[in-house]
Amino acid sequence: MPFRSLLYVPASNPRALEKARDLPCDALIFDLEDAVAPAAKETARERLGAALAQAGSRGGTRLVRINALGSPWGEADLAALAAWDCDGVVVPKVDGLADLDAVAARTTRPLWAMIETARGVLGAETCAHPRLAGIIMGTNDLARDLGLRARPDRMPLWAALQGTLLAARARQVLAIDGVCNALDDPARLGAECEQGRDMGFDGKSLIHPAQIAAANAAFAPSAEEVDLARRRIAAHEAVMAQGQGVAVVDGEIVEALHVQSARATLELARIVGEGETS
Ligand SMILES: CC(C)(COP(=O)(O)OP(=O)(O)OC[C@H]1O[C@@H](n2cnc3c(N)ncnc32)[C@H](O)[C@@H]1OP(=O)(O)O)[C@@H](O)C(=O)NCCC(=O)NCCSC(=O)C[C@H](O)C(=O)O
Numbered sequence: 412m413p414f415r416s417l418l419y420v421p422a423s424n425p426r427a428l429e430k431a432r433d434l435p436c437d438a439l440i441f442d443l444e445d446a447v448a449p450a451a452k453e454t455a456r457e458r459l460g461a462a463l464a465q466a467g468s469r470g471g472t473r474l475v476r477i478n479a480l481g482s483p484w485g486e487a488d489l490a491a492l493a494a495w496d497c498d499g500v501v502v503p504k505v506d507g508l509a510d511l512d513a514v515a516a517r518t519t520r521p522l523w524a525m526i527e528t529a530r531g532v533l534g535a536e537t538c539a540h541p542r543l544a545g546i547i548m549g550t551n552d553l554a555r556d557l558g559l560r561a562r563p564d565r566m567p568l569w570a571a572l573q574g575t576l577l578a579a580r581a582r583q584v585l586a587i588d589g590v591c592n593a594l595d596d597p598a599r600l601g602a603e604c605e606q607g608r609d610m611g612f613d614g615k616s617l618i619h620p621a622q623i624a625a626a627n628a629a630f631a632p633s634a635e636e637v638d639l640a641r642r643r644i645a646a647h648e649a650v651m652a653q654g655q656g657v658a659v660v661d662g663e664i665v666e667a668l669h670v671q672s673a674r675a676t677l678e679l680a681r682i683v684g685e686g687e688t689s
């Protein structure tokens with residue numbers, strides 16, 4: 412499954428729950444945490460249970476973000492989730508392995524860790540948790556915890572984004588970038604998506620359906636990237652047949668490691684293409 416676009420859907424909002432059934436994002440994150448006011452937590456849990464039980468929902472990954480176990484709602488969220496048809500649990504504000512162990516003891520579902528505190532960023536060992544499927548950057552909470560001043564280019568977040576990405580890659584778990592808060596600024600959204608892709612993230616978390624197309628485009632290989640990948644593989648195969656290990660394509664060297672990347676590009680393009688034609 413690709414993870415280019417992951418949309419938060421407030422579980423308290425019936426219209427959003429309904430709309431989410433047909434949206435072209437790769438994953439939904441049904442949110443019981445920060446998008447839901449304390450007074451609406453119980454209702455949100457009930458609405459989400461009913462929505463997940465409905466037949467005919469879209470394909471794609473369905474994740475549920477629970478409230479922290481230390482909060483008044485976390486235990487009840489996990490108890491309810493046991494009966495739900497979903498693909499994983501998003502654990503908010505993970506500071507270290509103990510936070511994931513506590514959830515892992517209460518559910519058998521794959522875990523996703525929100526990295527959104529200074530301690531979470533520094534606690535890279537979190538990515539070593541055996542049940543961890545991926546990490547999701549929580550850039551709003553992180554900005555608050557760091558006391559940074561937000562900038563459109565996200566410069567104050569670069570170290571945290573790249574540090575967490577390093578930890579995720581070292582443990583081969585998926586890494587998802589944080590949300591773009593700007594609802595009506597396609598240029599900023601596009602720039603954030605490209606930046607996240609350049610850094611190496613697998614996809615971006617989103618807050619509004621209008622953001623899905625930009626993330627799907629940015630985190631899929633472009634036609635030019637696919638073409639270059641094919642030419643690199645062909646050129647390398649040709650030199651290998653002559654007993655050599657280095658080809659040159661468009662004035663740049665191509666070695667076995669570049670061929671590995673090229674094959675990964677083609678595989679992602681194939682998976683994305685399959686999803687779009689099915
Ligand atoms: C921001 C919003 C409150 C805006 O909602 P609304 O005013 O309804 O917007 P629109 O009228 O433009 O909506 C158009 C239609 O799309 C549906 N819609 C809107 N948002 C969603 C959604 N997220 N999922 C599904 N459907 C959605 C509307 O219902 C309209 O439908 P229709 O009636 O058919 O036209 C709203 O977008 C929203 O609540 N977004 C999610 C906010 C959220 O989840 N926040 C928490 C996660 S972000 C975060 O904090 C990450 C991390 O923890 C961190 O710290 O960074």
Ligand SMILES: [Mg+2]
Pocket residue numbers: 445527549551552
């Ligand atoms: Mg958060």
